[in-house]
Amino acid sequence: MLDIKLIRDNPDAVRKRLADRGRGDEAAVDKIAALDQRRRKLVSDSDALKALRNIVSKEIGALKSKGQDTSDKVAAMKKVGDDIAALDRDITATDEELRGILLTIPNLPHPSVPEGKDAADNPEIRQWGHKPEFTFKPKPHWEIGEALDILDFPRATKISGSGFILYKGAGARLERGLINFLLDLHTRGHGYMEIFPPFLINRASMIGTGQLPKFEEDMYRLRDDELYLAPTAEVPVSNIHRDEILRHEQLPLYYCAYTPCFRREAGAAGKETRGMIRVHQFDKVEMVKFSHPDSSYDELEKMVANAEKVLQLLGLHYRVILLCTGDMGFASAKTYDIEVWAPGQDAYLEVSSCSNCEDFQSRRANIRFKDKDGKNRFVHLLNGSGTALARLFVALLETYQQADGSVLLPEILAPYLGGVRTIRGK
């Protein structure tokens, strides 16, 4: 949520930066400013009447204790009370309308974010490693996985529907091993505290990180209980400190968590339907930071490095790109994506997205810290995948496939796979 004061004081700057995102959100700025002005007028009128009522009510109390007549004052205050009630109804309605709009306005891009329309305008920041070479034509992961009997798409569809994954045998073991590998790396190696959060999330938390109210149709929802399946661990973990005031010495806080991620992928029908590149449920280890505003951009760079480390240790070729204004997510002020090379797809796959949301989420979720001067300020919230598992699984199978159909995994994973590096067919 944007700071209403920023819109009030610099409407033109806000309008410009929203326009850079290319979604037409700048059109709401005038409406917001008008509602804000109306609200302030109503509040000050209501406050004046309340001040009057408070004074006279005290007089009534004093007079009554002396046994004097108060009927004229009581009658006058009854009228004032009615006026206040009318004003307050108006305030509530204005407030709700204003907040309703503010909650659907995306964050402003950071000045360092390049202007652009869509993914084609995202600059590449760097590459690591290089595309592996094969003496044969590399197969896609679904062929490798089904031949080795470690992935079973038809049965996943039977159990749940399209867009779900059934891991079997060494595949299931690999998925579990990767989760442990990632958590160990970020906790022991990068200083994050491990979190295992609930997977069902209430509405207030979903609003806090920005999934609601705007993206309701993308979420799985339990209608009977008004709970949502976590689309990413970012949601439960960021909400750990909702409605809290942290001490500045506590910052930055580093958390990481494994969760499954549930996404309806509404509107994505027909896209990347083959295999496990776009699915309704996938595993992910997420990093979340609560940062002091002064250092949040340094923290973002470090977080990207933490995610890159995963791919470096696994020997997977990747590139880092900076999302342009038109391609960024709703809550983000600046986002780096990391894309791993998948030889069987002949394409890069997004396996991590690291964002600095600045105070956009902390204002919604009311997460503050007391600074050195004792002033309460909003923390900066960052989140990044470290990394998404399904696509990492894809990259591993496709990169390390052998001519004989087996998969020879990186040495570093052996401890997580019972000492075994090779996945072979029967």
Place this chain on the structure above:
RNA sequence: GGAGAGGUGGCUGAGCGGUUGAAAGCGCCGGUCUCGAAAACCGGUUUGGCCGAAAGGUCAACGUGAGUUCAAAUCUCACCCUCUCCGCCA
């Protein structure tokens, strides 16, 4: 799920419907004292909105939301949460 109890400031814990934004204690911050520290003593110590350059003024908030009243932390209703006991259960 059933029965009961309860939700007040960082914590503990008071609070006849009318100077109670809220006693007291603890904690914390500052000061006096001390070579220094402890103790003791003095002072301070919730958050947000609006007006204001500031000083300051004003409004709101005692789980949440409605209601009664001139006036609600205090009365009524609904909901949420916590605790105890019972039931069920991995």
